[in-house]
Every structure is written in C-alpha cells, then in structure tokens.
Amino acid sequence: MSTAELDAALSQAYEAGFVTDIETETLPPGLDEKVIEYISAKKNEPDFLRQWRLDAFRRWQTMREPRWAHVHYEPIDYQGLIYYAAPKRRSETEIDPKLLETYEKLGVPVHERAALAGVAVDAVFDSVSVLTTFKDKLAEAGVIFCPISEAVQKYPELVQKYLGSVVPPGDNFFAALNSAVFSDGSFVYVPKGVRCPLELSTYFRINTARTGQFERTLIIADEGSYVSYLEGCTAPMRDEHQLHAAVVELIALEGAEIRYSTVQNWYPGDEEGRGGVYNFVTKRGLCAGRGAKISWTQVETGSAITWKYPSVILKGDDSVGEFYSVALTRGRQQADTGTKMIHLGRNTRSTIVSKGIAAGHSQNAYRGLVRINPGASGARNYTQCDSLLIGPHCGAHTFPYIESRNPRAIVEHEASTSRVSEEQLFYCRQRGIDPERAVALIVGGFCKDVFQKLPLEFAVEAGKLLEVSLEGSVG
Amino acid sequence: MMLTIRNLTVAVEGRRILDGLDLDIAAGEVHALMGPNGAGKSTLANVLAGREGYEVLEGEALLDGQDLLTMEPEARAQAGLFLSFQHPVEIPGVSNLQFLRTALDCLRKARGEAPLDSAALLRAAREAAQVLGLPADFLKRGVNEGFSGGEKKRNEILQMLLLEPRFVILDEPDSGLDVDALKLVAAGVNRLRRPDRAFLIITHYPRILEYVRPDRVHVLHGGRIARSGEAELAHQIEAGGYAAVLEGSVA
Numbered sequence: 001m002s003t004a005e006l007d008a009a010l011s012q013a014y015e016a017g018f019v020t021d022i023e024t025e026t027l028p029p030g031l032d033e034k035v036i037e038y039i040s041a042k043k044n045e046p047d048f049l050r051q052w053r054l055d056a057f058r059r060w061q062t063m064r065e066p067r068w069a070h071v072h073y074e075p076i077d078y079q080g081l082i083y084y085a086a087p088k089r090r091s092e093t094e095i096d097p098k099l100l101e102t103y104e105k106l107g108v109p110v111h112e113r114a115a116l117a118g119v120a121v122d123a124v125f126d127s128v129s130v131l132t133t134f135k136d137k138l139a140e141a142g143v144i145f146c147p148i149s150e151a152v153q154k155y156p157e158l159v160q161k162y163l164g165s166v167v168p169p170g171d172n173f174f175a176a177l178n179s180a181v182f183s184d185g186s187f188v189y190v191p192k193g194v195r196c197p198l199e200l201s202t203y204f205r206i207n208t209a210r211t212g213q214f215e216r217t218l219i220i221a222d223e224g225s226y227v228s229y230l231e232g233c234t235a236p237m238r239d240e241h242q243l244h245a246a247v248v249e250l251i252a253l254e255g256a257e258i259r260y261s262t263v264q265n266w267y268p269g270d271e272e273g274r275g276g277v278y279n280f281v282t283k284r285g286l287c288a289g290r291g292a293k294i295s296w297t298q299v300e301t302g303s304a305i306t307w308k309y310p311s312v313i314l315k316g317d318d319s320v321g322e323f324y325s326v327a328l329t330r331g332r333q334q335a336d337t338g339t340k341m342i343h344l345g346r347n348t349r350s351t352i353v354s355k356g357i358a359a360g361h362s363q364n365a366y367r368g369l370v371r372i373n374p375g376a377s378g379a380r381n382y383t384q385c386d387s388l389l390i391g392p393h394c395g396a397h398t399f400p401y402i403e404s405r406n407p408r409a410i411v412e413h414e415a416s417t418s419r420v421s422e423e424q425l426f427y428c429r430q431r432g433i434d435p436e437r438a439v440a441l442i443v444g445g446f447c448k449d450v451f452q453k454l455p456l457e458f459a460v461e462a463g464k465l466l467e468v469s470l471e472g473s474v475g
Numbered sequence: 476m477m478l479t480i481r482n483l484t485v486a487v488e489g490r491r492i493l494d495g496l497d498l499d500i501a502a503g504e505v506h507a508l509m510g511p512n513g514a515g516k517s518t519l520a521n522v523l524a525g526r527e528g529y530e531v532l533e534g535e536a537l538l539d540g541q542d543l544l545t546m547e548p549e550a551r552a553q554a555g556l557f558l559s560f561q562h563p564v565e566i567p568g569v570s571n572l573q574f575l576r577t578a579l580d581c582l583r584k585a586r587g588e589a590p591l592d593s594a595a596l597l598r599a600a601r602e603a604a605q606v607l608g609l610p611a612d613f614l615k616r617g618v619n620e621g622f623s624g625g626e627k628k629r630n631e632i633l634q635m636l637l638l639e640p641r642f643v644i645l646d647e648p649d650s651g652l653d654v655d656a657l658k659l660v661a662a663g664v665n666r667l668r669r670p671d672r673a674f675l676i677i678t679h680y681p682r683i684l685e686y687v688r689p690d691r692v693h694v695l696h697g698g699r700i701a702r703s704g705e706a707e708l709a710h711q712i713e714a715g716g717y718a719a720v721l722e723g724s725v726a
Contacts, residue, residue, distance in 0.1 A: 422527065424566055426524075426526055426527070428578075430549075430552055430558050431557075431581075431638065432549050433577055433581045434581060437577060437581065441569055445567055445569030445618075
C-alpha cells in the first residue's frame, strides 16, 4: 500500500451527527450584562453567584483571546453566539421522550435498568442538565451527584467555598467567559472516607445551532474518599463552528482520589474543515491534602480544534498527579493538548503518558509543563510522549516545558515519533486483515498504555470509537 | 495443481529479477526452493503474497485456479495463502492473541464462517505455543515485540498452525536458528502436512530439509528454475555447492 493510498479517501464517519428536533427556549445571540442577569435569574441564583458572574464578565471584557497555541482558526464572533438554549419542559417531572431517544441513540444509559448498571449518568443537553440517574442509590452512600444549578440551590455553601477555587474566573480568557455565562454542568461531592459505589458519568450534547456550550463541573472528594468520573461529548454535524468552553475543577482533600476520564467525540468538521466544535476547555485539579491523587485520562477523537491541558496542582505532600492521553486527529482537525503538573509539596509524583495520532491533513501537538517549585523536595516526574503518523500530510509536534527549581527533584522525559509502516500493514494484510482493521489494530496497540487506565466499561467504547474514527483513513 | 506459475517475469526498480519462471506445486507436496543469494527467492515469495514494489511484466500465478496477481494481499490470504516472513515486523502493544483473533475473525468472515469463540482460540493457541517450545506468557506479549530472532521465526509457525492456510510459503524459516529451534520449526511444519495442503520452503541451506523432507527441490538461477530434482538434489548442493548442480544448466 502506498502512502498516497494510505492518505486517500479520508471519509468522515461521524455517527453522532444527527439533530434532535425539539422545541427549545433560546436567548437571541449576543452577550452583555443583561444576558448574564437573565441566566442568573433563570436559575434563581443567590446574589453571590450573580455578582461572581458579573465580575467575571467585566474581567473578560478586559482580556484578549490567547493566540499562542499551535492551532489556526478564524476569529470567533462572540456577539454572534447564543448563550442560553434549553429544551422546553412539558412538565416539572416528565422528560421529553425525544431527549431520551437522543441519548439512547447515542448509547448513553439514561435508564436505571440499563446495561451499564454500575454507572450513574447526568445528561446535559445544550445549556441544561436534563436528567440524572441513580440519585437515590448515591444518596444512600452520602454522595451528591446533581446538576450544578441544583447544587447552587441545595448546597450553596459548598459551591461558594469551592467554585473558582482551582480555576479562578480571571485564570484565562475562556475560563472568564465560562464563569460569566456557564449554564449547567455536574456537581459531585463525596464525603469523608466514602468510596463512591458507582462510576459517575456526565454526557454532554450540543444540539441547537450557533449555541456555545459553557458547562461547569465541580468535583470535591473529601478526606480519604474515592470517585471515578467519566464525561462523554457529541454534537450534530453543522456547517458552522460551535464553541465549547467548559471549566472543570477537581478538589482532592487529604488521602482522597479522583479519577477523571474523558471520551471526547465532538463533531470534528468535514474533510475541508467546515464546521466542527472548538473545544477550548480549562480543566484543573488540586491535590489539596497529603497523599491526595488525581488522575486524568482522556481519549480525544472529535472537535475541529482541541485546545486544553488537564492539569494537577500537587500541593499536598506525597500527592500524585497522572495524565494519560490519546489524541487522534484526521481530516483537517487540530489538537494542541497536554497537561501541566505543578509540584508544590514534598515527595509529590506525577506521570504523563501522551499518545498523539495524526492522519490526513491534521496537526497534532503535545504541550506539557512540568514545574517543580523550590519547596518540592523529592518530587518526581516521568513523561512519555509518543506520536504516530498515518500518511505523509499530517504533522506531530511536541512542546515540553520543564521548570525545575529544586535540585533534588527528578524529571524524566521520553519522546518518540513513528509511522504506521507499510511493512506493518502488509504483515497484517498477509494474515487476511483488511487495511482499515489493520490500522485500527496498530493504533490500538500504540494506545494500549492509556486504554488500560480507562474504567473497564469505557475501555471497549474507546477502542470502538477509535476504530470508527479511523474508518476511511486508508485507501 | 494447487499452485501454477507460468512465465512469471518481475522487475524491481527496472531490473529483471524473475525472468520467465515456471513452477507447479500439487496439493499434498512440499517443495524446496534453493539458490544463491540474490537469485530472487524472496522476490518470488513477495510477489505471490502481493507486497508493493514489484512490477509484474509478464506471466501468471494461479492458486486453485484463482489469479493471485490481481488480488489484494488480504484476499490472497483469505484464499489460503500464508507467507512465513523472513523478517517479521514488530507491532508494539498488540498482543499475539489479539492479533491471532483479528486475523482469524477476518479469515473466517471471508469464508462465511462464524467467529471462533475465545475459549477455543485460547486453547488452540496455548497448545500450539507449547508444541513450539514457547513460554506461557508468549501469547500476551506484543507481536514480535522485543522477540529474539528464533522467537520471531517460531511465532510465524505459531500463526501458521492456527490460521490453517492451504498453501504456505516459508521464506528462510531456518536462518538464524540453532538446531533445537530448527527442529521445533520443522515439527510445526510437519504437523500441518496434509494431502490438501502444500508448502514452498525457501532456503539457502539444505539443513532444514533434513527435518522436513521435500518432494521436490528446485534451484533458482538466472530468474527461473534452472534445475529441479528429488530430495537428493539438496545433498548434491551441500556437497558441491550451487556451481556443481548448475553446470550445464540453461542459465
């Protein structure tokens, strides 16, 4: 098989690209203080939050959109976006069957008797959470898992204490925008010493055209607790770009562990780069106490542009941060993703394993920062950063930043770039394996280290997603 | 005839490597193809399997009457052709078992058969590994990943045993093997000998033919079969070198 053949026929098999025909309540496009007041009033928010949003908005107005990433896109017209869209509720208790259908079609277990019985789901549709499963079972364990808008009403003291504590509103341009206009998202609180009995999962769906999705996720694991959380994302195929600017904050107190997994499959746009989601997300975790652990695992196959760095601040002594990532780009997709590990406490440890796969005309960059502060004696980091190229027109880039201010810290970095070789393909084909399956097999092997870190139920999903995403990436 | 090759003429980068080669192999037979370095033995194996980079100028190759040279590599495999590679490539992170399962799924699907169930495959794979003297954890390791030369060759035979092809080409299955490993490889081949299956063993040295007795031995020279004979021909080559057996031949 020639490299030209390899690269040919990059068809876009995007199975989640349908639109749900449902009546929605939307604000007209545009953003000013009135829109923020509207969102805040709509959600009946306490005054502290209304003020917090307005402060963020004023801050945002003074900020400039960053341009340093290895991605290229036309300027976003922020006044042309819709900032609030919600499916109309028929009644207080009933959920529109069309919504349930949508999630079923996407394979999301929104019925409690569903096959993925060990998973509780919060489903976010455009700007609002439409349903949350297994709330009772979680409540028995003392775990709070609900839409953040509900948490604001029921647990305002927790929200006020932690919201913005890891990603302050002024952190960056997109975080400020999110703080001003976030409409919903998930809230998790796991009490002291509790091991959350279910996998928690949020499923994000953008449906309405020209809508920005600005969800906010806040997860607090109290001392000695454990929680595993997964988010999934899809959007319909549309010709225009959609902005997704989420903020995720994780707080792990002493001895607590949070595992956060993402399977991101936003619509990537067509072969010429028309349409697709701009996935500009700020994700950060704080290991606040001694021995806390935060682990990010991400499988990114979607979005026209992925631009995010799930990070860990290792404040507590002996705390642990991990980042395992698979980022696959094809067509005209662009990714600039990686992580930041900020070592503050003593004997803090971090591990970074990044697997970037580029096909078609895509550009795939890993960008990572490992910072060891002067107080972080005995800190250790291990980074492994591998790129795999499929075909001759794609690019892989690595931008590692290492700032060690403590001579007693150990930082290791390994990187490799390889290609799916014609020899490997021929070997597979000689055994009767068709080229597409062969590429999926080879790529799956390349990603093995990361897939092993996903919760079992989702490792299979991720593998399949990769296979679907690679369809048509060989001639 | 299971395999019929007529007037096969192949060039690599403009240079003729095979030049009017004829060869017939009947079901149930084992043929050995010998010849000095650079004679084109591996070229023949690669052309039959469908590797890129070989230009077929003339001739045909039929497997069970099907025109191999127009088929995609995977279609040739699905038709029953198996090539044991001289230099098997590594596929990191893909376990031997996963690879075998994928290959078997594809082959069975092409034949209209249901996928083999996992337990049956695992049993068969373990047994085959044992026959070849491979350790128990072998099936979990990445395909050829960090294998020794001998392990790679034995892995090819393991795949052959499980995929049960109709026609097998072994491209120098003996190179780099010590005598114990050679015996294991030979035992693997002998285990698969059947009236409805044929083998073409490509080799420099007659050594492996001590353990896998061929029905016919051919010497490739000048781009075609310059000399054919019974197993005895291999001994003549060992005793006198290629020059002795090629004396007076057409090349």
